Amino acid sequence: MxxxxxxxxxxxxxxxxxxxxxxxxxxxxxxxxxxxxxxxxxxxxxxxxxxxxxxxxxxxNDTEAQGIDESAESLSAAEQSAVLAWLGATSLPTEPAESQSWGGLPLRQTIDLVARRRGIAAKTVSRIAVAFIPEVYRYLAxxxxxxxxxxxxxxxxxxxxxxxxxxxxxxxxxxxxxxxxxxxxxxxxxxxxxxxxxxxxxxxxxxxxxxxxxxxxxxxxxxxxxxxxxxxxxxxxxxxxxxxxxxxxxxxxxxxxxxxxxxxxxxxxxxxxxxxxxxxx
The missing domain is CATH 3.40.50.1820 (Alpha/Beta hydrolase fold, catalytic domain)
Incomplete structure (x- = not known):
């Protein structure tokens, strides 16, 4: 075999x-x-x-990892920066008005924008961010x-x-x-x-x-x-x-x-x- x-x-x-x-x-x-x-x-x-x-x-991982809080705002500043980089690759804006403000949007608004563009719930995008980014960050950092x-x-x-x-x-x-x-x-x-x-x-x-x-x-x-x-x-x-x-x-x-x-x-x-x-x- x-x-x-x-x-x-x-x-x-x-x-x-x-x-x-x-x-x-x-x-x-x-x-x-x-x-x-x-x-x-x-x-x-x-x-x-x-x-x-x-x-x-x-x-x-450690004893505090994988908690029940699925809000992206619960992540550390460094992890939130990684989330923003991921969101940028997920759904880059095409409309000029959105392109001008993309880099300065708060995390929650950025998640909402990506969710609308992808046709999925903002809660789903946030949940993916919380599941994916922290472990990737802990490994690479x-x-x-x-x-x-x-x-x-x-x-x-x-x-x-x-x-x-x-x-x-x-x-x-x-x-x-x-x-x-x-x-x-x-x-x-x-x-x-x-x-x-x-x-x-x-x-x-x-x-x-x-x-x-x-x-x-x-x-x-x-x-x-x-x-x-x-x-x-x-x-x-x-x-x-x-x-x-x-x-x-x-x-x-x-x-x-x-x-x-x-x-x-x-x-x-x-x-x-x-x-x-x-x-x-």
Whole structure:
């Protein structure tokens, strides 16, 4: 049976269990979702690869993280700045009057403007900001957490021996930096799902290694890189990573009206199964 390592994104911290139990719990649920993806891709007779979960949620969170307050105004000043950078990439104004005031709008008004442009509730935009930005910020702002998360991913890869890495959301940032820091790892195929790697200011401009000339470097040992984005995913920005990274294949489709950024949505999609299957036979 083939095998893959899957790197999770935000909101996967399991507070009261050991890292090994948390990783196995995630892998078990992902296995079911990927099996559904294989069925959706018409690959019912193809063996689904065994998943190893690269779990790092406990390394970038603490006892005060993931609270119940879903208001973007509850975030720190630095996190709110990251939210504004994300909102700017999410829905840049096109009308002159809006363009003139975009940079000076308070956070709540900016959220309302983006929500109107995207045709979704402002509460939904705020909830996504609170779920996504704090963990991304904690990872990128702390060298200690950054190194620990990368080590967890490297350990999972070494334990599995696989050459295929699937990384979702924040996990694509951790995976990208890990593969650059550890070119000795056996990964040759990278599949990114709902990736914010190209997000200006909040992510792209502070990656390690730093982009050169507005372009991110390909991890040195990667022979094939596929990026998949839900066309409505507010986190996968810009969706076409090929504009900023040497991606070989970009796939984009409408997958879900509500759960457009969840890993379960991506794993259950036939596009993901079709990207994985040729490398796990």
């Amino acid at each position: 083939g095998s893959i390592v899957v790197v999770h994104g935000v909101r996967n911290w399991k507070r009261q269990v050991s890292p090994s139990v948390a990783a196995q719990s995630l892998a078990d649920s992902w296995q079911l979702q990927l099996t559904a993806g294989y069925e959706n891709a018409g690959l019912r007779h193809v063996e689904v690869p065994q998943i190893t979960a690269a779990y790092y949620g406990h390394l970038i 702390s060298p200690t957490r950054r190194a620990a998360a990368q080590q967890a991913v490297a350990d999972s890869i070494e334990a599995s021996g696989t050459s295929v890495l699937v990384a979702h959301s924040l996990g694509s940032i951790v995976a990208y930096e890990t593969l650059h820091a550890r070119p000795d790892l056996p990964i040759r195929v990278l599949i990114t799902l709902g990736s914010p790697l190209g997000l200006p200011e909040a992510v792209f401009d502070i990656l390690n290694p730093a982009p050169v000339g507005g372009y991110g470097a390909r991890p040195p040992k990667i022979a094939h890189w596929t990026n998949i984005a839900d066309s409505g995913d507010l986190v996968a920005l810009p969706r076409r990573l090929g504009d900023r990274f040497p991606v070989d294949v970009h796939e984009e489709a409408h997958m879900a009206a509500v759960d457009f950024h969840t890993l379960s949505t991506y794993l259950s999609c036939g596009l993901t199964a079709a990207a994985i299957a040729p490398h796990c036979t």
